[in-house]
Amino acid sequence: MFFLVPLGFLAFQSLQSGTFDIGYAFDWAWGNYWDALHRYHAWLFRSLLYAGLSTVLALVISYPLAYWIAFRGGRWKNLLLVMLIAPFFVTYLIRTLAWETILADQGPVVRILRDVGILGANGRLLATSTAVVAGITYNFLPFMALPLYVSLEGIDERLIEAAEDLYASKVQAFLRVTLPLSLPGVVAGTLLTFIPATGDFINARLLGTPNQYMIGNVIESKFFNLLDYPEAAALSFTLMAVVLIVIAIYARAIGTEKLTG
Amino acid sequence: MKFVRRHLLTGYAIAAFAYLLVPIGIVIAFSFNDPAGHFNYTWQGFTFDQWRNWDGVPGLRDAMVLSLEIALLASVVATALGTLIALALVRYGFRGRGGTNLLIFVPMATPEVVLGAALLALFLNLSFVTLGYWTILIAHIMFCISYVVVTVKARLIGFDRSLEEAAMDLGANELTTFRKVTLPLIAPAILAGGLLSFALSIDDFVITYFNAGSDITFPLFVWGAAQRGVPPQVNVMGTVIFAFTIAVMLINVVVQRRKEGQTA
Numbered sequence: 001m002f003f004l005v006p007l008g009f010l011a012f013q014s015l016q017s018g019t020f021d022i023g024y025a026f027d028w029a030w031g032n033y034w035d036a037l038h039r040y041h042a043w044l045f046r047s048l049l050y051a052g053l054s055t056v057l058a059l060v061i062s063y064p065l066a067y068w069i070a071f072r073g074g075r076w077k078n079l080l081l082v083m084l085i086a087p088f089f090v091t092y093l094i095r096t097l098a099w100e101t102i103l104a105d106q107g108p109v110v111r112i113l114r115d116v117g118i119l120g121a122n123g124r125l126l127a128t129s130t131a132v133v134a135g136i137t138y139n140f141l142p143f144m145a146l147p148l149y150v151s152l153e154g155i156d157e158r159l160i161e162a163a164e165d166l167y168a169s170k171v172q173a174f175l176r177v178t179l180p181l182s183l184p185g186v187v188a189g190t191l192l193t194f195i196p197a198t199g200d201f202i203n204a205r206l207l208g209t210p211n212q213y214m215i216g217n218v219i220e221s222k223f224f225n226l227l228d229y230p231e232a233a234a235l236s237f238t239l240m241a242v243v244l245i246v247i248a249i250y251a252r253a254i255g256t257e258k259l260t261g
Numbered sequence: 262m263k264f265v266r267r268h269l270l271t272g273y274a275i276a277a278f279a280y281l282l283v284p285i286g287i288v289i290a291f292s293f294n295d296p297a298g299h300f301n302y303t304w305q306g307f308t309f310d311q312w313r314n315w316d317g318v319p320g321l322r323d324a325m326v327l328s329l330e331i332a333l334l335a336s337v338v339a340t341a342l343g344t345l346i347a348l349a350l351v352r353y354g355f356r357g358r359g360g361t362n363l364l365i366f367v368p369m370a371t372p373e374v375v376l377g378a379a380l381l382a383l384f385l386n387l388s389f390v391t392l393g394y395w396t397i398l399i400a401h402i403m404f405c406i407s408y409v410v411v412t413v414k415a416r417l418i419g420f421d422r423s424l425e426e427a428a429m430d431l432g433a434n435e436l437t438t439f440r441k442v443t444l445p446l447i448a449p450a451i452l453a454g455g456l457l458s459f460a461l462s463i464d465d466f467v468i469t470y471f472n473a474g475s476d477i478t479f480p481l482f483v484w485g486a487a488q489r490g491v492p493p494q495v496n497v498m499g500t501v502i503f504a505f506t507i508a509v510m511l512i513n514v515v516v517q518r519r520k521e522g523q524t525a
Contacts, residue, residue, distance in 0.1 A: 006379035006403075007367075013382040061277055068274040078514040082507065083278060089506040090285055091464050093483040094499040097491060098284040101291065138284065191370070199372020202466065206487060216374045223378065223471065229385065236378040240371060 014233035032234035040218055040235060044242060047214040050129070050204075051197035054136040055144070058193050059186065061137070062145035066185075067178075070152035081149065085142045092139065096206050099135050100126065103207065127209045135203035140196060144189040151185025152178075187254060191247065198243055215239050285503065292496035311493040318492045324482035325498060327394075328463050331478065335401035336458035342402070343409025343458075344451055350410070351417040368407045376404065377471030384472060392474025400472045401462045408461065409454035416450035460506060 014032055037044075069080045087095055102109055103125040113119040125131050155178060163173040201216030210217075215235065222232035295308040316322050349355070350362060368376055380400050384390045424446070428438040466480040473481055483495055 006376075006383040009383040009386050010375075010379040013386065061280070064270060064273050065277040068270050072271065072274075078518070079511075082510045082514060083282065086285060086503075086507065087281055088464075089460070089503045089510075090288055091480055091483065091499050091502060092466055093480050093487065094288055094495065095284055097483070097487060098287045098291075101287055102284065138280075141281065195370055196372055199374040199467075201374065216372070219374050219378060220470075223381065229382070232378060233382055236375045240375050243372065 010233050010236060013229055014237050016230040032230050033238065035231060036234045036238045040215065040238075043213060043215045043218050044239065046212075047198045047216070047239070048242070048246065050133055050136060050212075050214060051194050051200075053133050054140065054197050055190050055194045057133070057137045058141045058144040059148075059190060062141055062148055062189070063186075066145050066148035066152050070149055070155075071157070084145050084149070087138065088142050093202065093206075096135055096139065096202055099131070099138065100206055103131050103134070126207060127212075129208070129212055131207040132203050132212045135207045136197050136200055139200075139203065140193045143192040143196070147188035147192065148182065148185040151182045151188075155181045183254075190250075194246075195243055199239060288496055288503070289500045292493055292500045294493055294496075296493060311497050315494050315497050318494045320477065321479075321482060321492075321494055321498070324477045324479045327476060328479040331394075331397055331401055332459050332462040335398055335405055335462045336455050339402045339405035339458045340409050340451060340455040343406045343454055344413050344447075346406065347410045347413035347417060351414055365407050365410050368404045369411075373467040374471075377468040380468065381471045392472055393476045396472045396474065397469055397476060397478065400468050401465065404465070404468060405458035405461055408457050409451075412454040412457065413447060413450045416447050420446060456509065463502065 065084070069077060069084065073080050090098075101107065104110070105124055105126065110119065110123070110125050113125070114123060119125070159181070160173050160177050163177045164170070168176065198214075199216045201214055201220050204212045204214045204217055216239075219232050219235050219239070222228045222235065290304075292311055293307050293309065295305045295310065346361075346365075350358060350365075377400075380396070380403070381392075384392060384396050390396060425438050425442055428442045429435075433441065464480065466484065469478050469481060470484070477485070479498065483491065486492060486495060
Protein backbone atom coordinates (compact mmCIF):
# COMPACT_ATOMS: atom_id res chain seq x y z
CA MET A 1 0.00 0.00 0.00
CA PHE A 2 2.36 2.76 1.11
CA PHE A 3 5.25 1.13 -0.66
CA LEU A 4 3.61 0.41 -3.96
CA VAL A 5 2.63 4.02 -4.57
CA PRO A 6 6.18 5.44 -4.38
CA LEU A 7 7.50 2.52 -6.41
CA GLY A 8 4.84 3.24 -9.01
CA PHE A 9 5.95 6.84 -9.20
CA LEU A 10 9.54 5.70 -9.50
CA ALA A 11 8.56 3.57 -12.50
CA PHE A 12 6.63 6.50 -13.97
CA GLN A 13 9.63 8.79 -13.50
CA SER A 14 11.98 6.26 -15.02
CA LEU A 15 10.15 6.30 -18.33
CA GLN A 16 10.14 10.06 -18.77
CA SER A 17 12.40 12.00 -21.03
CA GLY A 18 13.46 15.61 -21.37
CA THR A 19 15.82 17.81 -19.38
CA PHE A 20 15.51 19.51 -16.04
CA ASP A 21 15.14 22.97 -17.59
CA ILE A 22 12.38 22.23 -20.06
CA GLY A 23 10.76 19.68 -17.77
CA TYR A 24 10.23 15.95 -18.03
CA ALA A 25 7.38 14.30 -19.85
CA PHE A 26 6.21 10.72 -19.77
CA ASP A 27 6.72 8.96 -23.09
CA TRP A 28 7.70 5.35 -22.45
CA ALA A 29 11.37 6.23 -22.68
CA TRP A 30 12.75 2.72 -22.39
CA GLY A 31 16.05 4.16 -23.55
CA ASN A 32 16.70 5.16 -19.94
CA TYR A 33 16.97 1.50 -19.05
CA TRP A 34 19.16 0.72 -22.00
CA ASP A 35 21.40 3.58 -20.88
CA ALA A 36 21.38 2.35 -17.31
CA LEU A 37 22.61 -1.09 -18.34
CA HIS A 38 24.86 0.05 -21.12
CA ARG A 39 26.69 2.92 -19.47
CA TYR A 40 26.62 1.92 -15.85
CA HIS A 41 27.07 -1.84 -15.83
CA ALA A 42 30.59 -1.40 -14.40
CA TRP A 43 29.17 0.35 -11.33
CA LEU A 44 26.42 -2.23 -10.99
CA PHE A 45 28.94 -5.02 -11.18
CA ARG A 46 31.21 -3.32 -8.66
CA SER A 47 28.29 -2.94 -6.24
CA LEU A 48 27.50 -6.62 -6.48
CA LEU A 49 31.17 -7.53 -6.05
CA TYR A 50 31.72 -5.34 -2.99
CA ALA A 51 28.43 -6.38 -1.43
CA GLY A 52 29.19 -10.06 -2.11
CA LEU A 53 32.67 -9.82 -0.62
CA SER A 54 31.38 -7.98 2.43
CA THR A 55 28.64 -10.54 2.93
CA VAL A 56 31.10 -13.43 2.84
CA LEU A 57 33.50 -11.62 5.18
CA ALA A 58 30.70 -10.77 7.59
CA LEU A 59 29.61 -14.42 7.60
CA VAL A 60 33.13 -15.66 8.27
CA ILE A 61 33.68 -13.14 11.06
CA SER A 62 30.34 -13.46 12.79
CA TYR A 63 29.59 -17.19 12.57
CA PRO A 64 32.20 -18.25 15.16
CA LEU A 65 31.28 -15.26 17.27
CA ALA A 66 27.56 -16.06 17.24
CA TYR A 67 28.43 -19.71 17.93
CA TRP A 68 30.53 -18.73 20.90
CA ILE A 69 27.81 -16.51 22.39
CA ALA A 70 25.11 -19.12 21.81
CA PHE A 71 26.97 -22.08 23.28
CA ARG A 72 29.53 -20.58 25.65
CA GLY A 73 27.82 -17.35 26.65
CA GLY A 74 26.14 -18.79 29.73
CA ARG A 75 24.46 -16.21 31.89
CA TRP A 76 26.19 -13.35 30.07
CA LYS A 77 24.37 -14.07 26.80
CA ASN A 78 22.14 -11.01 26.91
CA LEU A 79 24.97 -8.69 27.75
CA LEU A 80 27.15 -10.15 24.99
CA LEU A 81 24.24 -9.72 22.60
CA VAL A 82 24.06 -6.02 23.46
CA MET A 83 27.79 -5.79 22.74
CA LEU A 84 27.26 -7.58 19.44
CA ILE A 85 24.77 -4.99 18.17
CA ALA A 86 26.47 -2.03 19.90
CA PRO A 87 27.82 -0.63 16.57
CA PHE A 88 24.21 0.02 15.55
CA PHE A 89 23.83 2.55 18.32
CA VAL A 90 26.51 4.80 16.95
CA THR A 91 25.17 6.90 14.10
CA TYR A 92 26.01 5.20 10.79
CA LEU A 93 27.96 8.15 9.43
CA ILE A 94 29.91 8.63 12.62
CA ARG A 95 31.03 5.02 12.72
CA THR A 96 32.10 5.21 9.10
CA LEU A 97 34.09 8.32 9.94
CA ALA A 98 35.71 6.39 12.80
CA TRP A 99 36.96 3.93 10.18
CA GLU A 100 38.38 6.86 8.29
CA THR A 101 40.41 7.65 11.42
CA ILE A 102 41.50 4.03 11.89
CA LEU A 103 42.60 3.52 8.30
CA ALA A 104 44.11 6.97 7.88
CA ASP A 105 47.64 7.25 6.50
CA GLN A 106 49.06 8.35 9.87
CA GLY A 107 46.97 5.73 11.69
CA PRO A 108 48.25 2.64 13.50
CA VAL A 109 46.92 0.07 11.02
CA VAL A 110 48.70 1.57 8.04
CA ARG A 111 51.89 1.98 10.07
CA ILE A 112 51.95 -1.64 11.17
CA LEU A 113 51.14 -2.93 7.70
CA ARG A 114 53.95 -0.80 6.28
CA ASP A 115 56.40 -2.05 8.90
CA VAL A 116 55.48 -5.66 8.23
CA GLY A 117 55.85 -5.03 4.53
CA ILE A 118 52.33 -5.90 3.45
CA LEU A 119 51.94 -2.32 2.30
CA GLY A 120 54.73 -0.53 0.52
CA ALA A 121 56.40 2.47 2.13
CA ASN A 122 53.81 4.77 0.59
CA GLY A 123 50.98 2.25 0.57
CA ARG A 124 47.57 3.44 1.66
CA LEU A 125 44.39 1.87 2.90
CA LEU A 126 42.08 4.84 2.61
CA ALA A 127 40.87 5.43 -0.91
CA THR A 128 41.20 1.74 -1.83
CA SER A 129 38.67 -1.00 -2.45
CA THR A 130 39.90 -2.71 0.70
CA ALA A 131 38.80 0.23 2.83
CA VAL A 132 35.37 0.35 1.20
CA VAL A 133 34.79 -3.39 1.62
CA ALA A 134 36.03 -3.23 5.22
CA GLY A 135 33.67 -0.36 5.96
CA ILE A 136 30.66 -2.10 4.44
CA THR A 137 31.50 -5.32 6.28
CA TYR A 138 31.70 -3.53 9.59
CA ASN A 139 28.56 -1.49 9.09
CA PHE A 140 26.34 -4.43 8.22
CA LEU A 141 27.90 -7.05 10.48
CA PRO A 142 25.14 -6.98 13.12
CA PHE A 143 22.59 -7.79 10.37
CA MET A 144 24.52 -10.98 9.80
CA ALA A 145 25.38 -11.84 13.39
CA LEU A 146 21.91 -11.46 14.86
CA PRO A 147 20.01 -13.99 12.71
CA LEU A 148 22.98 -16.38 13.03
CA TYR A 149 22.78 -16.10 16.79
CA VAL A 150 19.02 -16.66 16.83
CA SER A 151 19.24 -19.85 14.79
CA LEU A 152 22.27 -21.21 16.69
CA GLU A 153 20.60 -20.36 19.99
CA GLY A 154 17.56 -22.42 18.99
CA ILE A 155 19.54 -25.61 18.37
CA ASP A 156 18.85 -28.35 20.89
CA GLU A 157 22.29 -29.19 22.27
CA ARG A 158 21.19 -32.75 22.90
CA LEU A 159 21.24 -33.31 19.14
CA ILE A 160 24.93 -32.48 19.06
CA GLU A 161 25.57 -34.71 22.08
CA ALA A 162 23.66 -37.51 20.37
CA ALA A 163 25.87 -37.19 17.30
CA GLU A 164 28.96 -37.39 19.47
CA ASP A 165 27.54 -40.40 21.33
CA LEU A 166 27.16 -42.03 17.96
CA TYR A 167 30.91 -41.60 17.44
CA ALA A 168 30.85 -38.51 15.27
CA SER A 169 33.99 -36.44 15.71
CA LYS A 170 33.56 -32.82 16.75
CA VAL A 171 34.08 -31.71 13.18
CA GLN A 172 31.58 -34.23 11.83
CA ALA A 173 29.02 -33.29 14.45
CA PHE A 174 29.43 -29.67 13.47
CA LEU A 175 29.24 -30.29 9.73
CA ARG A 176 26.31 -32.68 9.82
CA VAL A 177 24.24 -31.37 12.73
CA THR A 178 25.05 -27.83 13.82
CA LEU A 179 25.71 -26.30 10.41
CA PRO A 180 22.59 -27.61 8.64
CA LEU A 181 20.42 -26.58 11.59
CA SER A 182 21.83 -23.06 11.53
CA LEU A 183 21.30 -22.69 7.78
CA PRO A 184 18.12 -20.59 8.07
CA GLY A 185 20.16 -18.08 10.06
CA VAL A 186 22.87 -18.10 7.41
CA VAL A 187 20.30 -17.46 4.68
CA ALA A 188 18.54 -14.67 6.59
CA GLY A 189 21.86 -13.09 7.54
CA THR A 190 23.31 -13.12 4.03
CA LEU A 191 20.16 -11.55 2.58
CA LEU A 192 19.95 -8.89 5.30
CA THR A 193 23.59 -7.98 4.68
CA PHE A 194 23.76 -8.29 0.91
CA ILE A 195 20.65 -6.29 0.04
CA PRO A 196 21.44 -3.05 1.87
CA ALA A 197 25.14 -3.39 1.01
CA THR A 198 24.48 -3.27 -2.76
CA GLY A 199 22.81 0.11 -2.48
CA ASP A 200 25.29 1.67 -0.10
CA PHE A 201 27.03 4.82 -1.24
CA ILE A 202 28.34 6.20 2.02
CA ASN A 203 31.33 3.89 2.46
CA ALA A 204 32.47 4.41 -1.13
CA ARG A 205 32.17 8.16 -0.71
CA LEU A 206 33.90 8.47 2.68
CA LEU A 207 36.45 5.65 2.49
CA GLY A 208 37.02 5.42 -1.26
CA THR A 209 37.53 7.55 -4.33
CA PRO A 210 35.43 7.86 -7.49
CA ASN A 211 37.25 4.70 -8.63
CA GLN A 212 35.43 2.78 -5.91
CA TYR A 213 32.04 4.40 -6.47
CA MET A 214 29.12 2.04 -6.48
CA ILE A 215 25.74 2.25 -8.19
CA GLY A 216 24.35 4.11 -5.17
CA ASN A 217 26.80 6.93 -5.79
CA VAL A 218 25.68 7.16 -9.41
CA ILE A 219 22.00 7.29 -8.41
CA GLU A 220 22.72 9.91 -5.79
CA SER A 221 24.68 12.16 -8.12
CA LYS A 222 22.11 11.78 -10.94
CA PHE A 223 19.39 12.96 -8.58
CA PHE A 224 21.21 15.76 -6.83
CA ASN A 225 24.06 16.98 -9.02
CA LEU A 226 22.84 16.32 -12.53
CA LEU A 227 19.10 16.57 -11.81
CA ASP A 228 18.57 13.76 -14.31
CA TYR A 229 15.60 12.24 -12.52
CA PRO A 230 14.46 9.74 -15.18
CA GLU A 231 17.90 8.18 -15.51
CA ALA A 232 18.29 8.03 -11.71
CA ALA A 233 14.91 6.36 -11.41
CA ALA A 234 15.76 3.86 -14.14
CA LEU A 235 19.02 3.05 -12.37
CA SER A 236 17.19 2.53 -9.07
CA PHE A 237 14.80 0.12 -10.71
CA THR A 238 17.62 -1.69 -12.44
CA LEU A 239 19.39 -2.08 -9.10
CA MET A 240 16.26 -3.50 -7.52
CA ALA A 241 15.76 -5.92 -10.40
CA VAL A 242 19.38 -7.07 -10.28
CA VAL A 243 19.18 -7.65 -6.52
CA LEU A 244 15.98 -9.65 -6.98
CA ILE A 245 17.63 -11.76 -9.68
CA VAL A 246 20.64 -12.47 -7.47
CA ILE A 247 18.33 -13.45 -4.61
CA ALA A 248 16.33 -15.70 -6.91
CA ILE A 249 19.50 -17.50 -8.02
CA TYR A 250 20.60 -17.80 -4.42
CA ALA A 251 17.20 -19.14 -3.38
CA ARG A 252 17.27 -21.67 -6.19
CA ALA A 253 20.73 -22.82 -5.12
CA ILE A 254 19.86 -23.23 -1.50
CA GLY A 255 16.28 -24.46 -1.80
CA THR A 256 13.19 -22.34 -1.40
CA GLU A 257 11.81 -24.23 1.59
CA LYS A 258 14.76 -23.07 3.60
CA LEU A 259 14.20 -19.46 2.63
CA THR A 260 10.66 -19.33 3.83
CA GLY A 261 11.50 -21.84 6.53
CA MET B 262 48.40 -27.40 22.74
CA LYS B 263 45.25 -28.61 24.38
CA PHE B 264 44.95 -25.25 26.11
CA VAL B 265 45.27 -23.48 22.79
CA ARG B 266 42.64 -25.68 21.16
CA ARG B 267 40.18 -25.28 23.98
CA HIS B 268 40.49 -21.54 24.06
CA LEU B 269 40.87 -20.91 20.34
CA LEU B 270 37.22 -20.02 19.93
CA THR B 271 37.22 -17.80 23.01
CA GLY B 272 40.29 -15.98 21.76
CA TYR B 273 38.64 -15.55 18.39
CA ALA B 274 35.50 -14.18 20.02
CA ILE B 275 37.53 -11.64 21.98
CA ALA B 276 39.29 -10.55 18.79
CA ALA B 277 35.97 -10.23 16.98
CA PHE B 278 34.52 -8.18 19.80
CA ALA B 279 37.56 -5.93 19.66
CA TYR B 280 36.88 -5.42 15.93
CA LEU B 281 33.29 -4.50 16.74
CA LEU B 282 34.02 -2.22 19.66
CA VAL B 283 37.27 -0.43 18.78
CA PRO B 284 35.61 1.99 16.34
CA ILE B 285 33.08 2.87 19.03
CA GLY B 286 35.93 3.51 21.43
CA ILE B 287 37.49 5.81 18.83
CA VAL B 288 34.28 7.78 18.44
CA ILE B 289 34.09 8.27 22.21
CA ALA B 290 37.80 9.01 22.62
CA PHE B 291 37.80 11.64 19.89
CA SER B 292 34.99 13.50 21.61
CA PHE B 293 37.67 14.34 24.20
CA ASN B 294 40.24 15.26 21.58
CA ASP B 295 41.69 18.73 21.31
CA PRO B 296 42.22 19.00 17.56
CA ALA B 297 44.75 21.48 16.27
CA GLY B 298 43.17 22.32 12.93
CA HIS B 299 40.00 21.60 11.03
CA PHE B 300 40.31 17.85 11.04
CA ASN B 301 39.61 15.66 14.03
CA TYR B 302 41.61 12.69 12.73
CA THR B 303 44.74 12.57 14.84
CA TRP B 304 44.98 12.53 18.60
CA GLN B 305 46.25 15.80 19.98
CA GLY B 306 45.43 15.93 23.66
CA PHE B 307 42.73 15.31 26.23
CA THR B 308 40.18 17.99 26.96
CA PHE B 309 36.64 18.39 28.27
CA ASP B 310 36.21 21.53 26.13
CA GLN B 311 34.07 19.84 23.48
CA TRP B 312 31.68 18.54 26.09
CA ARG B 313 31.43 21.88 27.87
CA ASN B 314 31.13 23.63 24.56
CA TRP B 315 28.77 21.15 22.88
CA ASP B 316 26.61 23.91 21.46
CA GLY B 317 29.59 25.70 19.92
CA VAL B 318 28.97 24.61 16.32
CA PRO B 319 26.35 26.55 14.40
CA GLY B 320 23.51 24.37 13.17
CA LEU B 321 24.31 21.32 15.24
CA ARG B 322 21.74 21.98 17.94
CA ASP B 323 18.95 22.66 15.42
CA ALA B 324 19.82 19.47 13.53
CA MET B 325 19.72 17.46 16.75
CA VAL B 326 16.37 18.96 17.79
CA LEU B 327 14.88 18.20 14.37
CA SER B 328 16.16 14.61 14.52
CA LEU B 329 14.68 14.06 17.98
CA GLU B 330 11.36 15.59 16.97
CA ILE B 331 11.09 13.49 13.83
CA ALA B 332 12.18 10.33 15.63
CA LEU B 333 9.64 10.84 18.40
CA LEU B 334 6.71 11.60 16.08
CA ALA B 335 7.64 8.95 13.53
CA SER B 336 8.02 6.21 16.13
CA VAL B 337 4.70 7.05 17.84
CA VAL B 338 2.74 7.10 14.58
CA ALA B 339 4.54 4.09 13.11
CA THR B 340 3.99 2.08 16.31
CA ALA B 341 0.28 2.84 16.39
CA LEU B 342 -0.27 2.08 12.69
CA GLY B 343 2.09 -0.90 12.71
CA THR B 344 0.33 -2.50 15.68
CA LEU B 345 -3.05 -2.14 13.97
CA ILE B 346 -1.71 -3.63 10.74
CA ALA B 347 -0.18 -6.54 12.65
CA LEU B 348 -3.48 -7.20 14.43
CA ALA B 349 -5.36 -7.10 11.15
CA LEU B 350 -2.87 -9.42 9.46
CA VAL B 351 -2.90 -12.04 12.20
CA ARG B 352 -6.53 -11.87 13.32
CA TYR B 353 -8.58 -11.28 10.22
CA GLY B 354 -8.57 -13.17 7.01
CA PHE B 355 -9.15 -10.67 4.22
CA ARG B 356 -8.52 -10.61 0.52
CA GLY B 357 -4.95 -9.69 -0.25
CA ARG B 358 -3.62 -10.76 3.12
CA GLY B 359 -0.80 -12.75 1.58
CA GLY B 360 0.08 -9.84 -0.66
CA THR B 361 0.09 -7.45 2.26
CA ASN B 362 2.32 -9.80 4.21
CA LEU B 363 4.76 -9.72 1.34
CA LEU B 364 4.53 -5.96 0.95
CA ILE B 365 5.52 -5.45 4.57
CA PHE B 366 8.85 -6.99 3.68
CA VAL B 367 9.46 -4.79 0.66
CA PRO B 368 11.07 -1.89 2.57
CA MET B 369 13.30 -4.31 4.41
CA ALA B 370 14.28 -6.20 1.27
CA THR B 371 15.05 -3.16 -0.87
CA PRO B 372 18.28 -1.19 -0.80
CA GLU B 373 17.69 2.10 0.96
CA VAL B 374 18.70 4.16 -2.08
CA VAL B 375 15.82 2.67 -4.04
CA LEU B 376 13.32 3.52 -1.29
CA GLY B 377 14.69 7.02 -0.97
CA ALA B 378 14.58 7.48 -4.72
CA ALA B 379 11.05 6.10 -4.94
CA LEU B 380 9.76 8.50 -2.29
CA LEU B 381 11.57 11.37 -3.96
CA ALA B 382 9.99 10.45 -7.28
CA LEU B 383 6.60 10.48 -5.57
CA PHE B 384 7.14 13.87 -3.95
CA LEU B 385 8.63 15.41 -7.09
CA ASN B 386 5.62 14.41 -9.12
CA LEU B 387 3.13 15.80 -6.64
CA SER B 388 3.41 19.50 -7.36
CA PHE B 389 1.76 20.60 -4.10
CA VAL B 390 4.46 18.94 -1.97
CA THR B 391 7.63 20.77 -1.00
CA LEU B 392 10.47 18.71 0.39
CA GLY B 393 11.13 19.35 4.06
CA TYR B 394 9.79 18.53 7.51
CA TRP B 395 6.66 16.69 6.41
CA THR B 396 8.29 14.67 3.67
CA ILE B 397 10.99 13.53 6.12
CA LEU B 398 8.33 12.58 8.63
CA ILE B 399 6.26 10.64 6.09
CA ALA B 400 9.35 8.82 4.83
CA HIS B 401 10.39 7.83 8.35
CA ILE B 402 6.93 6.61 9.31
CA MET B 403 6.91 4.52 6.17
CA PHE B 404 10.09 2.59 6.77
CA CYS B 405 9.51 2.24 10.52
CA ILE B 406 6.06 0.66 10.11
CA SER B 407 7.50 -2.52 8.61
CA TYR B 408 9.71 -3.16 11.61
CA VAL B 409 6.84 -2.58 14.04
CA VAL B 410 4.56 -4.92 12.11
CA VAL B 411 7.15 -7.69 12.07
CA THR B 412 7.91 -7.35 15.80
CA VAL B 413 4.27 -7.24 16.92
CA LYS B 414 3.23 -9.99 14.51
CA ALA B 415 5.82 -12.37 15.94
CA ARG B 416 4.33 -11.83 19.40
CA LEU B 417 0.75 -12.24 18.20
CA ILE B 418 1.50 -15.52 16.48
CA GLY B 419 2.93 -17.00 19.66
CA PHE B 420 -0.12 -15.80 21.57
CA ASP B 421 -2.49 -18.12 23.43
CA ARG B 422 -5.97 -17.24 22.11
CA SER B 423 -7.67 -19.19 24.89
CA LEU B 424 -6.75 -16.38 27.29
CA GLU B 425 -9.00 -14.04 25.32
CA GLU B 426 -11.74 -16.63 25.15
CA ALA B 427 -11.52 -17.07 28.92
CA ALA B 428 -11.98 -13.32 29.40
CA MET B 429 -15.02 -13.33 27.10
CA ASP B 430 -16.46 -16.34 28.92
CA LEU B 431 -16.15 -14.37 32.12
CA GLY B 432 -18.37 -11.69 30.63
CA ALA B 433 -15.84 -9.19 29.29
CA ASN B 434 -16.86 -7.52 26.05
CA GLU B 435 -14.44 -7.26 23.14
CA LEU B 436 -13.08 -3.86 24.06
CA THR B 437 -12.44 -4.82 27.69
CA THR B 438 -10.80 -8.05 26.60
CA PHE B 439 -8.54 -6.16 24.25
CA ARG B 440 -7.63 -3.58 26.88
CA LYS B 441 -7.15 -5.95 29.80
CA VAL B 442 -5.84 -9.11 28.16
CA THR B 443 -4.55 -8.61 24.62
CA LEU B 444 -2.84 -5.27 25.04
CA PRO B 445 -0.83 -6.12 28.19
CA LEU B 446 0.33 -9.34 26.56
CA ILE B 447 1.59 -7.72 23.37
CA ALA B 448 2.84 -4.57 25.14
CA PRO B 449 6.50 -5.70 25.23
CA ALA B 450 6.47 -6.19 21.46
CA ILE B 451 4.81 -2.81 20.92
CA LEU B 452 7.42 -1.17 23.13
CA ALA B 453 10.22 -2.99 21.31
CA GLY B 454 8.79 -1.89 17.95
CA GLY B 455 8.57 1.69 19.16
CA LEU B 456 12.14 1.74 20.44
CA LEU B 457 13.40 0.15 17.25
CA SER B 458 11.57 2.78 15.20
CA PHE B 459 13.07 5.56 17.28
CA ALA B 460 16.57 4.18 16.84
CA LEU B 461 16.11 3.63 13.09
CA SER B 462 14.64 7.07 12.56
CA ILE B 463 17.31 9.00 14.46
CA ASP B 464 20.06 7.12 12.63
CA ASP B 465 18.61 7.23 9.14
CA PHE B 466 20.71 9.00 6.58
CA VAL B 467 19.97 7.65 3.11
CA ILE B 468 16.20 8.01 2.95
CA THR B 469 16.29 11.36 4.75
CA TYR B 470 18.98 12.61 2.39
CA PHE B 471 16.71 12.00 -0.57
CA ASN B 472 13.65 13.64 0.95
CA ALA B 473 14.88 16.42 3.21
CA GLY B 474 14.93 19.34 0.83
CA SER B 475 16.84 22.03 2.70
CA ASP B 476 16.06 20.75 6.20
CA ILE B 477 18.97 19.24 8.11
CA THR B 478 18.73 16.34 10.54
CA PHE B 479 21.67 15.21 12.66
CA PRO B 480 22.97 12.58 10.20
CA LEU B 481 22.65 15.10 7.37
CA PHE B 482 24.62 17.58 9.45
CA VAL B 483 27.39 15.00 9.89
CA TRP B 484 27.38 14.35 6.15
CA GLY B 485 27.77 18.05 5.41
CA ALA B 486 30.48 18.36 8.04
CA ALA B 487 32.34 15.33 6.64
CA GLN B 488 33.15 17.29 3.50
CA ARG B 489 34.76 20.14 5.46
CA GLY B 490 36.16 18.42 8.55
CA VAL B 491 34.01 17.07 11.36
CA PRO B 492 33.98 19.12 14.57
CA PRO B 493 34.53 17.05 17.73
CA GLN B 494 31.11 18.13 18.97
CA VAL B 495 29.67 15.64 16.48
CA ASN B 496 31.49 12.93 18.41
CA VAL B 497 30.01 14.31 21.62
CA MET B 498 26.51 13.93 20.17
CA GLY B 499 27.34 10.48 18.83
CA THR B 500 28.57 9.44 22.25
CA VAL B 501 25.44 10.78 23.95
CA ILE B 502 23.15 8.90 21.55
CA PHE B 503 25.22 5.75 22.00
CA ALA B 504 25.26 5.97 25.81
CA PHE B 505 21.53 6.63 25.89
CA THR B 506 20.58 3.63 23.71
CA ILE B 507 22.97 1.33 25.54
CA ALA B 508 21.43 2.41 28.84
CA VAL B 509 17.93 1.62 27.53
CA MET B 510 19.12 -1.80 26.30
CA LEU B 511 20.80 -2.64 29.59
CA ILE B 512 17.73 -1.64 31.60
CA ASN B 513 15.74 -3.92 29.32
CA VAL B 514 18.17 -6.81 29.96
CA VAL B 515 18.01 -6.30 33.73
CA VAL B 516 14.20 -6.06 33.77
CA GLN B 517 13.91 -9.23 31.72
CA ARG B 518 16.30 -11.09 33.97
CA ARG B 519 14.30 -10.01 37.01
CA LYS B 520 11.07 -11.19 35.36
CA GLU B 521 12.63 -14.55 34.58
CA GLY B 522 13.72 -14.75 38.20
CA GLN B 523 10.15 -14.19 39.30
CA THR B 524 8.59 -16.88 37.18
CA ALA B 525 11.32 -19.43 37.83
